[in-house]
Amino acid sequence: MLIIYTFFTELLGYFIKFSDEYQFFSDERYNWHNVVIFNIYQMAFFLFFFGVFHKVTKDPRIKKWISMGRVACVLIYLADALWHNPLHQQLTYAHIVVSLMLVVVLVLYFREKHLEENPISLKYNLMFWVSMGLLIFYSIFPLILIAYKLDLNLGAYIYLRPILICLIVSMYSCMITGLLIGKRKAFR
Numbered sequence: 115m116l117i118i119y120t121f122f123t124e125l126l127g128y129f130i131k132f133s134d135e136y137q138f139f140s141d142e143r144y145n146w147h148n149v150v151i152f153n154i155y156q157m158a159f160f161l162f163f164f165g166v167f168h169k170v171t172k173d174p175r176i177k178k179w180i181s182m183g184r185v186a187c188v189l190i191y192l193a194d195a196l197w198h199n200p201l202h203q204q205l206t207y208a209h210i211v212v213s214l215m216l217v218v219v220l221v222l223y224f225r226e227k228h229l230e231e232n233p234i235s236l237k238y239n240l241m242f243w244v245s246m247g248l249l250i251f252y253s254i255f256p257l258i259l260i261a262y263k264l265d266l267n268l269g270a271y272i273y274l275r276p277i278l279i280c281l282i283v284s285m286y287s288c289m290i291t292g293l294l295i296g297k298r299k300a301f302r
Contacts, residue, residue, distance in 0.1 A: 116159070116162055119155070119158070120155070120159075123151055123152065123155045126148070126151055127148040127151055127152060130148035130151070131148050149200070149201070149202065149203065149204050150200055150201045150202075152204070153191075153195075153200045153204065153205045156191075156205070156208075156209055156212075157187065157188070157191045157208075157212075160187050160212045160215075160216060161184060161187060161188070163216060163219075163248065164180050164183050164184045164187060164216070164219065165184070166241075167180055167219050167220075167223055168180040168181060168184070170223070170241055171222070171223060171226055172226065173222075173226055176219075176222050176223075176226065179219075179222070180219055183215050183219060186212075186215065187212050187215065190207075190208045190211050190212055191205060191208045191212070193208075194206075194207050194208035195208075206259050206262065206263055207263075209255075209256075209259055210256045210259050210260060210263075213252045213255050213256045213259075214252075214256055216248065216252050217249065217252050217253055220245050220248055220249045220252070221249075223241075223245055224245065224249075227239075227242065237295070238295060238296055238297040239292075239296065239297075240292040240293065240296035241292075242292065243288045243289060243291050243292025243293075243295075243296065244288070244289050244292055246288045247284065247285035247286065247287070247288030247289045247292075248285065250281060250284045250285055250288065251281045251282065251284065251285035254277070254281055255278075255281065258274050258277065258278055261274055262274075
């Protein structure tokens with residue numbers, strides 16, 4: 115379901131930006147603004163994965179932390195939406211903070227799996243591959259957003275874009291690997 119939601123979000127974002135038929139705003143200055151759908155997507159994406167990790171972790175302390183993280187995620191996005199206009203601006207501060215929260219959840223998940231005694235290798239575990247992809251992307255993504263917020267010179271952006279694209283490809287490659295080699299018995 116998340117893959118379909120991601121696909122349609124990207125497709126809608128493309129049409130809004132490059133087609134006059136799909137617009138949120140009638141004002142010519144804002145007719146290309148598609149950032150609102152990506153702000154909503156990011157929050158839904160984080161809430162989805164907080165929910166997934168809440169279900170797959172066994173430690174009640176981690177579950178409690180993840181539950182608090184879900185509530186904090188919504189509050190952080192609402193606070194950033196009050197500070198910045200989510201219709202026209204990316205909610206960068208919320209993306210940064212919640213990305214870091216997800217990285218902490220991922221580290222806790224990996225720690226729990228490392229301490230677990232199970233005869234089935236993690237290499238066949240879909241959650242392992244999804245978590246690895248998320249960790250690769252979201253451990254660097256906040257740094258790119260911080261660089262964006264610091265409004266570095268154009269020369270820095272020349273290097274950041276290829277890094278971002280490599281991170282995206284790496285994240286989805288890990289997820290696809292998990293889908294291809296994952297085994298139901300290994301899912302945990």
